[in-house]
Structures are given as C-alpha cells and as structure tokens.
Amino acid sequence: MYNITWQKEIEDTGEVVRYVDDDTGEDKTSTLMTMVVTPDNPDLPVRTYALRKNILTDEHIKGFEYNCLLEWATILNVDPVKYKVDEETLTIVLRGKVDDPQKIEKWLKPNGMQDVEAKDAETL
Amino acid sequence: MIFNMDFTVENFENKIQISVSRATKVGQMIVRESREERTKDGAGNFLFSPHPTYPSLLRADNNYFLIEGSIRLRHDWKEGDNFSDANKDDYRAVLDEHLEYHNSTYSDGPGWCEGTTTLGDTPCDWKQSPLMYEPDCYQTTLEILETNTRILCPMQHEGGWSFEKADVAPGTTITATKEGTDCFIFFGQACNVNGTAVSKNATKKITSDSINIENVSTKLCRLVKIYK
Numbered sequence: 499m500y501n502i503t504w505q506k507e508i509e510d511t512g513e514v515v516r517y518v519d520d521d522t523g524e525d526k527t528s529t530l531m532t533m534v535v536t537p538d539n540p541d542l543p544v545r546t547y548a549l550r551k552n553i554l555t556d557e558h559i560k561g562f563e564y565n566c567l568l569e570w571a572t573i574l575n576v577d578p579v580k581y582k583v584d585e586e587t588l589t590i591v592l593r594g595k596v597d598d599p600q601k602i603e604k605w606l607k608p609n610g611m612q613d614v615e616a617k618d619a620e621t622l
Numbered sequence: 623m624i625f626n627m628d629f630t631v632e633n634f635e636n637k638i639q640i641s642v643s644r645a646t647k648v649g650q651m652i653v654r655e656s657r658e659e660r661t662k663d664g665a666g667n668f669l670f671s672p673h674p675t676y677p678s679l680l681r682a683d684n685n686y687f688l689i690e691g692s693i694r695l696r697h698d699w700k701e702g703d704n705f706s707d708a709n710k711d712d713y714r715a716v717l718d719e720h721l722e723y724h725n726s727t728y729s730d731g732p733g734w735c736e737g738t739t740t741l742g743d744t745p746c747d748w749k750q751s752p753l754m755y756e757p758d759c760y761q762t763t764l765e766i767l768e769t770n771t772r773i774l775c776p777m778q779h780e781g782g783w784s785f786e787k788a789d790v791a792p793g794t795t796i797t798a799t800k801e802g803t804d805c806f807i808f809f810g811q812a813c814n815v816n817g818t819a820v821s822k823n824a825t826k827k828i829t830s831d832s833i834n835i836e837n838v839s840t841k842l843c844r845l846v847k848i849y850k
Contacts, residue, residue, distance in 0.1 A: 579626075579647050593624075594627075594651075596624070609639060617633065618635060618827075619825055621829045622827070622828055622830065
C-alpha cells in the first residue's frame with residue numbers, strides 16, 4: 499500500500515493585490531496567501547500555491563493537496579487501474595475496496611429480483 | 623473484498639445469475655480477503671464443500687470461467703488456515719488432473735501459489751473446470767492480465783448446479799447434450815445452432831436432447847454448460 503505524507507505551510511505574505519468583485523464590479527484589495535506543500539519523500543517535488551486571502555477556503559486547500567497527491571502518485575508510478583486518490587481522506591486507496599459488511603454480503607450472493615428482474619432464456 | 627471491474631448481469635428464472643465482465647483493463651481484480659467472503663446462494667448459505675480426498679481443498683464456489691483473454695489466479699494462506707505449505711503437492715496433484723499446461727503456468731512459494739491462464743487457440747471437448755477445487759485459505763485474487771479479458775461468473779440462487787466448458791475452433795462444430803432438468807449454455811463467441819444464429823455473450827436454455835453448435839467467429843469459442 500502506498501503512503502504519501504506531506505507538510506503544509508500557509509502564510510499571509512502581506513502583499514496587497516487588487517481585484518474586481520465579480521458580484522458588484524467594484525475594485526477591491528486583499529492580501530496574497532501562499533501555501534507550500536512539502537512531501538516527506540525528498541524524491542517528490544515541493545509545490546507552492548498562491549491565492550487571495552479573501553477566497554482561500556478549506557475547500558481550496560484540500561483541492562491543492564489533492565492535486566499534489568495526484569501528481570506525486572503519477573511520479574511514483576502508482577497504477578491508476580488498481581489505485582486512486584480518495585478525495586475525502588487524501589490517501590491512496592485500492593479501487594473497488596469494499597469494507598462495509600452489508601455491501602460485501604450483497605456481492606457474495608446473486609442479486610435479488612429487486613435488483614435484476616428475472617427473465618426466461620431463449621430455448622434451443 | 624476488492625471488486626473493481628464491471629459486469630453485465632442477467633437473472634434467469636431466479637435460478638441462476640449469469641454475469642460477464644465488460645471492458646476490463648490490465649490490473650483490475652477481484653479479491654476475496656477472508657474465508658467469510660466466500661460466495662453464497664440466494665438464501666445466504668455457503669456453497670463450498672470439501673474435496674473428498676484432500677480436506678485442505680474446497681470445491682470452489684465461485685465458478686469463474688475465462689471466456690477470452692488471460693488472468694492470474696493467486697491463493698494466499700497463513701497460520702490457522704486449513705491449507706498450508708504442506709498441502710501444496712495435494713493441490714498440484716488435483717490441478718494436474720485438469721489443467722492444460724500448454725496455456726497455463728503454475729508457481730508457488732511459502733504461503734502462496736498462483737497460476738496464469740490464457741484462453742489460447744486449442745479446442746477441447748466438454749470437461750469440468752480445472753479450477754473446480756482450490757486451497758481452503760484466507761485470500762484468493764483474480765487479476766486481469768489482458769485488456770478486454772472476459773470472465774463469466776455464474777451465481778446460484780440455490781446450490782447444486784454443475785458446470786462444464788468446451789472450446790470450439792473457428793468453423794468447427796461440437797455437440798452439446800442436455801443434462802439435468804435446467805440446462806443453460808453460455809456462448810463465448812458468435813455461433814450457429816441448427817441454423818439459428820446465436821450472438822456472443824448469449825445464454826440459451828437447451829430443451830432438445832442435444833444440439834450442434836458451430837463456431838462462426840474467427841476466434842476460439844468457449845462454451846460453458848450450466849445445469850442442475
């Protein structure tokens with residue numbers, strides 16, 4: 499199993515940036531934030547993102563980390579058929595891994611009529 | 623359990639479910655990760671039974687059939703499993719009764735054994751699956767080795783079904799006799815049966831005592847007979 503870990507550092511650079519408010523059309527200012535994502539594996543590249551402070555959300559941060567993980571997985575030749583990056587946990591997981599006992603039970607038995615309607619086979 | 627390939631599923635008469643993998647890619651797999659994950663009938667009863675001579679082997683319950691392409695099948699065991707390294711020769715002896723080594727390989731090591739099988743192009747008459755028996759171990763992995771490999775997976779609403787396979791060369795004909803009360807045939811390639819065209823991946827029920835099946839495709843056609 500692949501285990502890619504990293505550290506992230508978010509900093510307000512203090513640099514003022516101007517932008518136009520999409521809703522009001524007003525000229526506004528914010529400060530520039532940077533996020534440096536440093537993998538614990540030194541063979542993988544460090545990635546830096548920059549974004550205005552007023553739009554930097556947890557969702558953006560997670561999205562950046564997800565993109566890093568996708569890139570690092572490619573560099574490490576993680577087989578995309580067998581593995582995928584889980585968006586929620588930000589880990590590399592086996593595709594098709596079923597842990598829920600109820601779902602497993604469903605896989606072990608033929609589907610009931612409610613899932614696949616019975617039909618007659620053509621005869622020869 | 624790991625299950626990452628797509629299947630087309632048909633339910634015939636609430637008796638047998640026929641599932642065929644589709645658009646498979648190299649590396650896709652089905653993994654049974656514990657003894658409790660062995661397949662069951664519609665009521666939830668396990669379908670496996672022990673080998674009459676070798677108690678460390680089970681009559682396989684999943685009845686996967688390779689229809690086209692190639693696969694790897696691997697068994698892993700650990701301390702506490704019924705199967706151990708000491709039973710590998712027993713398993714090999716049972717495999718040797720059925721396995722066609724011109725298109726299969728076998729290897730093993732401490733705690734594991736595995737084999738690869740390719741459909742190939744050599745025809746054969748009706749026979750039981752070489753994978754009818756398998757080690758009674760905690761984990762079994764079926765892995766796709768070729769793009770568009772097709773796997774047939776019949777699942778039983780009630781146990782007691784039997785399975786046989788035959789491989790028919792292009793342009794040649796084989797006879798299939800009806801067995802049991804309910805007898806289905808799955809067609810791996812396009813065929814012609816007594817003048818009727820049958821498409822690839824079709825499942826038909828035999829009501830005649832016997833039928834003649836001509837493989838009209840350009841590939842070896844694997845037929846699977848499923849009866850009870």
